[in-house]
Amino acid sequence: MAQPYDAGYKLLFSNPEFVRDLLLGFVPQAWVGQVDFDSLQMLNGHYVSEDMQGRCEDMVWRLRLGKDDWVYLYLLLEFQSTPDRFMALRLLTYVGLFWQQLEKQGQLTRDGRLPPVLPLVLYNGLRPWRHSTRLSDVCHPAPPGLQVFQPGFDYLLIDENQYPDSELNGRQNLVAMLMRLEQAQTPQALRVIVDELRGWLTLDDQTPLRRNITRWIIDLIRRRASNGRISPLSDLTEVSTMLAERTETWAEHWVQEGMAKGLEQGRKSQAALLQRLLGKRFGTLPDWAVQRVEEASVEQIAAWAEAIFEGASLDVLLEPGEA
Structure with missing residues (x-):
């Protein structure tokens, strides 16, 4: 979707x-x-x-x-x-x-x-x-x-x-900059990237491009700072100023979001490990099993891992609602 x-x-x-x-x-x-x-x-x-x-x-x-x-x-x-x-x-x-x-x-x-x-x-x-x-x-x-x-x-x-930041950083490429903006974990990091864009896009014929990028960044900030109201801004300089003024207000929310992403990364690592263990126990996993493990909670993954040698078959072990 x-x-x-x-x-x-x-x-x-x-x-x-x-x-x-x-x-x-x-x-x-x-x-x-x-x-x-x-x-x-x-x-x-x-x-x-x-x-x-x-x-x-x-x-x-x-x-x-x-x-x-x-x-x-x-x-x-x-x-x-x-x-x-x-x-x-x-x-x-x-x-x-x-x-x-x-x-x-x-x-x-x-x-x-x-x-x-x-x-x-x-x-x-x-x-x-x-x-x-x-x-x-x-x-x-x-x-x-x-x-x-x-x-x-x-x-x-x-x-x-x-694409890790080490590969994207320093590249004067708009798509690489887009990826860096999405991966920025703090308002300060986002402002650094916005200021880099300001240094690139200085020509008069780049005005429509600057306007579209500004609109996209504002939308990104609204999703990140769900507890903050943002007035319409028209250029990257205003975005940079706004980020500087609201750093303290948004810092806690962004840190919480970063922690949530970290937890999600940990859950994905556990899911990948469980898939390897299931593969050794039952052979190549069908797509439905892979999807079920990837969508499971941390608690469900742990329960399946504990019961991996007790399940008679993959269907029984991963049956919906069963641990």
Whole structure:
């Protein structure tokens, strides 16, 4: 399920500067060096299938690859609470609808073919994305002779929380800065990053970009400082001043949030350990068991760990409501 602040991310990635920095900083592929970033164009993201079931929440950009041809970036901005095992299937459907529209509109390459598409998922959930990005890994193996008819499809996943601050710090990249803002644990740390942005974005033609970033940061602060009211602010300088004035007021709340994140990290570590123990006891875990362990409380995980050698089977041990 999408989070209520998805609109803020879509606002940021409606700026070509963010799309450029996403590709340059987080897509380590040679073709990125061959594109013309001055040609970036955002397209209408509404694609309708034959049964009139449409999609309108995703973003599609195109940019020239080489001299004449276009490459399309299908950017899926869905920030879910849990990773999606079947994301490759969803994206295959979305990209298929997109290609269908391009074919109907005659938007083909010079040799009459469908243009290349990069399906990209930007994920910022707390849980690591452990699922494969390859469609074939969620399909049952086909027998010999049938394999050739199975679709092959991969997508590029960017899991924001897998980038440590040591890797992001010092990079003059807007997407890296976005990740640092989300990972900031105190108002002081957030203000340092805001001041860095102020030093970067000084040109007059960057005014819309500064305004969109300011709106996103205000929304971030509102979520962090749930006990504080924030008046609308128009630029990053006002944000920096406000952070300096309210540091003491918000410090306790942010520390509590940081402690909560620490507890969640501890719970995830315990869940991962239990999964390894269950694997040794019962063999490869089915998806339902992995999900049940990942969603369990610390107390439930401890209870299962204590009973791991008593359960006759995995189903019995992890039966809902049982310890």
